[in-house]
Amino acid sequence: TVGLSKAMRQRGRSFIGTALTLRDDAQELAIVENKADFNSITPENAQKWESTEPTQGNFTFEDSDRYVDFATDHRYQIHCHNLVWHSQLPDWVVNGGFDNETLIEVMHDHIKALAGRYKGRCTRWDVVNEALEEDGTYRKSVWYNTIGEAFLPLAFKFASQVDPKAQLFYNDYNLEYNGAKTDGAQRIVKLIQSHGVKINGVGFRAHMTSEPTTSSGGGVTPSQQVLSAALRRMTSQDVDVAYTEIDVRMNLPATQKKLNVQAKVYQRIAASCLAVERCIGMTIWGVSDKYSWIPAVFDGEGAANLWDEDFKKKPAYAGFLRGI
Ligand code: XIL
Numbered sequence: 001t002v003g004l005s006k007a008m009r010q011r012g013r014s015f016i017g018t019a020l021t022l023r024d025d026a027q028e029l030a031i032v033e034n035k036a037d038f039n040s041i042t043p044e045n046a047q048k049w050e051s052t053e054p055t056q057g058n059f060t061f062e063d064s065d066r067y068v069d070f071a072t073d074h075r076y077q078i079h080c081h082n083l084v085w086h087s088q089l090p091d092w093v094v095n096g097g098f099d100n101e102t103l104i105e106v107m108h109d110h111i112k113a114l115a116g117r118y119k120g121r122c123t124r125w126d127v128v129n130e131a132l133e134e135d136g137t138y139r140k141s142v143w144y145n146t147i148g149e150a151f152l153p154l155a156f157k158f159a160s161q162v163d164p165k166a167q168l169f170y171n172d173y174n175l176e177y178n179g180a181k182t183d184g185a186q187r188i189v190k191l192i193q194s195h196g197v198k199i200n201g202v203g204f205r206a207h208m209t210s211e212p213t214t215s216s217g218g219g220v221t222p223s224q225q226v227l228s229a230a231l232r233r234m235t236s237q238d239v240d241v242a243y244t245e246i247d248v249r250m251n252l253p254a255t256q257k258k259l260n261v262q263a264k265v266y267q268r269i270a271a272s273c274l275a276v277e278r279c280i281g282m283t284i285w286g287v288s289d290k291y292s293w294i295p296a297v298f299d300g301e302g303a304a305n306l307w308d309e310d311f312k313k314k315p316a317y318a319g320f321l322r323g324i
Pocket residue numbers: 044045129245293
């Protein structure tokens with residue numbers, strides 16, 4: 001059989017990836033290592049600030065190193081994740097009382113150390129993650145509150161200086177609906193470009209649902225046309241796009257009928273990428289429902305991935321492949 005990443009590359013696109021947590025599970029690993037399905041990984045947590053600089057200037061790279069080495073050993077791409085985010089950010093940054101100038105230094109030091117360590121090895125970097133509120137205004141994070149919107153071009157400038165070869169991405173969720181938040185992301189791309197700073201792409205998370213759920217406010221995944229239109233909003237600004245964290249959750253328990261609906265949603269997500277020339281790839285947020293982050297965060301929801309808890313391919317796998 002063709003496999004996901006093989007199909008994607010046959011279509012002239014760059015990658016199919018999975019979020020990865022290295023743990024003692026041979027079944028999961030065998031799927032990740034199957035090159036016909038995957039040729040890219042995103043470290044699920046290992047590179048986040050709390051994992052890599054838990055106290056100021058104390059860099060802990062052992063765990064992160066394992067993922068970058070994994071990618072090298074397997075000749076996979078690696079979507080490095082992430083440099084600047086308000087979440088999984090240690091208290092010393094959030095409540096450190098830094099002023100504008102000092103917080104810029106804190107950010108610069110972190111980017112120099114983390115992106116510098118993997119210079120030339122990260123295919124892509126999520127430079128800034130989740131800078132927007134749902135209405136398209138800036139999220140009131142410590143970064144925005146202290147530095148203002150300048151934190152965005154600054155972060156991208158620092159990253160491009162430290163690792164000039166990495167493709168630099170802005171990454172966010174709920175950009176797929178082509179609404180106010182999509183406007184905001186487009187504004188961010190323009191802002192960075194207006195400073196003469198490099199930005200290569202926008203990552204659309206694509207944490208979606210296959211039926212109305214409480215957490216989605218009753219919404220479902222939009223049509224393929226809406227999805228493609230949102231992607232094109234970004235590519236019209238001369239950047240690439242990618243789906244960076246796809247999963248399609250539902251209200252539990254899953255039934256055969258729901259799994260078939262989910263397969264169609266996966267198909268149209270894939271097709272919406274393939275319909276846009278500069279949609280370079282797609283990453284799914286994990287392999288199996290067994291380890292998905294969804295049930296812990298969205299109460300009563302789950303079954304969001306392509307393999308079930310027993311590592312059997314769900315209808316969603318075939319659906320996703322059909323969309324490619
Ligand atoms: C999630 C991980 O999957 C969980 O293991 C962790 O507990 C919380 O973070 N958007 C992101 C990812 O950019 O980093 C998040 O990952 C999922 C939402």
